[in-house]
Amino acid sequence: MSDPLARLARQASExxxxxxxxxxxxxxxxxxxxxxGLRVTVLEASEAFGGVVRSAEVGGLTLDVxxxxxxxxxxxxxxxxxxxxxxxxxxxxxPAGAWVAGVPGVGxxxxxxxxxxxxxxxxxxxxxxRIIGWSGTWRAYLDRLRPPLTIGHQRSLGTLVxxxxxxxxxxxLVAPVTSGVYSARPDDIDVDLAAPGxxxxxxxxxxxxxxxxxxxxxxxxxxxxxxxxxxxxVADGRxxxxxxxxxxxxxxxxxxxxxxxxxxxxELGVELHTEASVDALEPNGTGWRVVISGDAEPLDxxxxxxxLPEGPARALLAPVVPALEVGDPVAPVVEVVTLVLDAPxxxxxxxxxxxxxVPGSHVAKALTxxxxxxxxxxxxxxxxxxVVRVSFGAQGEEPATADLDDDAAAHLALSExxxxxxxxxPASTLRAxxxxxxxxxxxxxxxxxxxxxxxARGAVHAVAGLGVTGAWVAGTGLAQVIPDxxxxxxxxRSAALWHH
Ligand SMILES: Cc1cc2nc3c(=O)[nH]c(=O)nc-3n(C[C@H](O)[C@H](O)[C@H](O)COP(=O)(O)OP(=O)(O)OC[C@H]3O[C@@H](n4cnc5c(N)ncnc54)[C@H](O)[C@@H]3O)c2cc1C
Numbered sequence: 001m002s003d004p005l006a007r008l009a010r011q012a013s014e015x016x017x018x019x020x021x022x023x024x025x026x027x028x029x030x031x032x033x034x035x036x037g038l039r040v041t042v043l044e045a046s047e048a049f050g051g052v053v054r055s056a057e058v059g060g061l062t063l064d065v066x067x068x069x070x071x072x073x074x075x076x077x078x079x080x081x082x083x084x085x086x087x088x089x090x091x092x093x094x095p096a097g098a099w100v101a102g103v104p105g106v107g108x109x110x111x112x113x114x115x116x117x118x119x120x121x122x123x124x125x126x127x128x129x130r131i132i133g134w135s136g137t138w139r140a141y142l143d144r145l146r147p148p149l150t151i152g153h154q155r156s157l158g159t160l161v162x163x164x165x166x167x168x169x170x171x172x173l174v175a176p177v178t179s180g181v182y183s184a185r186p187d188d189i190d191v192d193l194a195a196p197g198x199x200x201x202x203x204x205x206x207x208x209x210x211x212x213x214x215x216x217x218x219x220x221x222x223x224x225x226x227x228x229x230x231x232x233x234v235a236d237g238r239x240x241x242x243x244x245x246x247x248x249x250x251x252x253x254x255x256x257x258x259x260x261x262x263x264x265x266x267e268l269g270v271e272l273h274t275e276a277s278v279d280a281l282e283p284n285g286t287g288w289r290v291v292i293s294g295d296a297e298p299l300d301x302x303x304x305x306x307x308l309p310e311g312p313a314r315a316l317l318a319p320v321v322p323a324l325e326v327g328d329p330v331a332p333v334v335e336v337v338t339l340v341l342d343a344p345x346x347x348x349x350x351x352x353x354x355x356x357x358v359p360g361s362h363v364a365k366a367l368t369x370x371x372x373x374x375x376x377x378x379x380x381x382x383x384x385x386x387v388v389r390v391s392f393g394a395q396g397e398e399p400a401t402a403d404l405d406d407d408a409a410a411h412l413a414l415s416e417x418x419x420x421x422x423x424x425x426p427a428s429t430l431r432a433x434x435x436x437x438x439x440x441x442x443x444x445x446x447x448x449x450x451x452x453x454x455x456a457r458g459a460v461h462a463v464a465g466l467g468v469t470g471a472w473v474a475g476t477g478l479a480q481v482i483p484d485x486x487x488x489x490x491x492x493r494s495a496a497l498w499h500h
Contacts, residue, residue: 008497012037015496018290018301019043020278020316023051024478025470025485026307027261028080032489033305034268038496041299042270043292045277050258052438052471053478059340059432061380063387064254066336066436068368069093069247071479080482081250084260089251093373096352100176101420102361103131108422110352111173114216116195118177119161119169121213128173136168144207153199155447158187164208176356180366182443182476183332183394185359193445251376278308281320287465303465303496305489310441310472314456317468323459332440334365335392335399337413340432344384345423346371355420363400364416366391385431388417401435409435441472444480467492 015038019030022044034040048054052066070077081090101108112120112127120128123140132140143164154160157178161170170186178186182194191198197218201211250256265272273296280291287302306313311331318326349372356366370387371378377387390413393399401409410433418425442449453473460468467488471477474484 009037012497013039015039015303016041016287016299016301017303017305017492017496018278018288018299019305019307020290021045021051021307021309021312021470022049022272022274023307023470024053024258024261025474025481026051026305027258027265028482028485029305029307029467029469029489029492030265030270031261031268032486033493034265034270036493036497038493040265040268040270041301042265042272043276043278043290043299044272044274045293047274049262049272049274050255053254053258054436055253055255056338056434056436058338058387058434061340061377061387062253062255063338063370063377063434065338065389065434066438067254067478068370068374068389069249069254071477072246072248073479074483076483077478078248081257084257084264086250086256086260089256091249091251091374091376093247093249094349094353094375096349096372098354098356099351100131100172100358101351101355102176102358103172104358104361105133106131108351108355108420111176111356115173116198116212116215117157117181117189118173118175119165119208119212120173121209121216123165123169123209131172132168136166136172139166140169140209142166143209146207148203148206153191153203155190155192156187157189157191157194158185160191160208161186172358175359179359179394180356182445183334183365183440184443184446188446189443190445190447190450193450249374249376251374278316281316281466283320301465303467303492305467305469305492306460307468307470307485309439309470311439313468313470313472317460317466321459321463321466323462324456330396331442332396333393333399333402334438334440335401335409335435336438337390337392337401337409337433337435339386339388339390339410339413339417339430340381341386341388341414341417341425341429342384342431343386343423343425343429345425346386346388346421347383350421350423357420359394362416362419363412364390364392364420365394367417367420369421388413390417390420399437402437406433406435409433440476444475461491465492465496 017033017038017040019026019042022042030040030042054066055062056065098111099108100111109130123137129137161174174186201214205211277293279293282289288304290299314326318324353373354368368389392401457473469485469488474480
């Protein structure tokens with residue numbers, strides 16, 4: 001007579017789960033499966049784990065060159081950091097907030113505090129008026145006089161803002177934010193996903209600015225469908241009652257999360273492989289045969305969790321998932337150039353924690369002044385030396401750096417940084433640079449996207465022994481990706497254990 005617990009443990013250890021992709025989603029999913037004793041293997045195509053969460057050495061400093069913060073909402077990232085023993089390393093950014101640059105006739109100005117997606121609650125506030133001018137302010141004020149929408153509600157953020165508050169609020173305040181946060185135009189953003197509750201508040205309060213004011217008060221409840229989708233200085237202040245409250249970081253860099261996850265997976269006995277690209281899945285009777293590129297032996301598994309970016313995920317799954325299309329997603333490409341500069345002129349942090357640009361006004365999309373934003377980066381560099389991340393590419397446009405070699409990309413980033421900071425940054429200030437290219441998925445908050453990814457996920461779930469997670473189905477940002485990976489792993493592991 002065997003002990004039921006011992007039987008369950010044996011059964012778990014005989015159940016093999018392969019996780020394809022070693023980004024945050026894959027690592028978190030692997031951890032959930034290993035926790036209950038399943039045999040787990042992670043296969044990562046590149047030479048390192050972490051995916052978009054990665055660090056690199058630039059000018060002798062170890063810096064985040066991908067994600068650099070996490071949204072605090074829901075406390076989900078924080079819970080994981082606590083579990084991994086990183087609680088003491090959690091830090092808040094400088095609350096100074098970001099600026100917007102490229103405002104016609106104005107240049108650069110601090111982004112007004114207290115808006116929702118850049119929509120102001122009071123068009124007469126001096127910081128708002130500085131950016132939209134008196135004519136923009138009076139146009140925005142019409143919002144208070146117009147009747148609220150009576151039939152249904154407006155889905156497109158761009159249409160909503162344009163009709164109620166006019167083009168200046170849209171172009172100068174809202175578009176820089178959506179471009180920075182979502183790499184998308186306001187017209188393509190679904191209001192209900194990006195700012196849940198805004199439409200309802202508009203109906204209740206009778207105006208868009210009134211709705212924004214009401215949401216500010218209840219902001220703690222607002223859960224946008226996306227966290228920062230790219231290099232987003234504005235995320236500091238846009239989504240929380242107090243600027244600086246909405247995101248946090250890790251002293252030493254977000255890549256410490258990856259290191260801690262990998263260390264824990266090794267302790268749990270997970271097999272971790274880099275330079276192991278998953279090429280195909282084939283049914284093998286009881287589960288899946290996982291075909292790996294190169295000479296590696298295929299692996300047999302009862303279940304496979306696919307934690308890849310959208311393109312590779314669809315390519316891998318489509319042959320075995322009826323109703324899933326390979327698809328041709330129009331994926332926004334972003335390039336982030338991290339610069340280390342000898343530039344005492346930046347000690348004064350002339351643009352707060354960073355800059356967003358009015359689309360079309362600059363070649364670059366945004367800039368994060370890391371030494372102004374994070375104390376740990378400033379402490380690592382010392383006075384006079386600055387870390388600046390310049391990001392390129394948005395809204396279906398190739399990044400301006402795409403065809404340049406690394407050196408030329410660094411110099412373009414430097415001249416764009418000078419323009420955004422409004423200071424001279426001669427070539428002699430450039431100490432080191434690092435350019436990284438990222439292919440993102442369409443933001444979850446674009447119109448029609450949620451239905452599309454839900455359909456894809458439904459199709460995958462209809463096939464036994466398969467799971468899918470990652471930013472393309474979960475929504476961009478660690479606060480979306482981590483809970484989704486946990487939930488998907490839970491679903492897969494339960495099914496795998498029941499199956500046996
Ligand atoms: C520039 C940039 C900055 C960002 N900044 C922030 C931020 O500050 N805060 C925040 O919360 N979010 C940020 N995000 C978003 C966030 O980083 C991502 O949503 C999240 O890291 C995605 O994790 P993932 O595991 O789904 O995907 P990925 O990190 O893309 O991981 C997928 C992994 O799969 C691997 N892979 C691909 N094909 C195969 C294959 N065939 N076989 C095996 N492995 C394969 C890849 O090499 C990769 O390691 C940022 C995104 C970008 C692009």
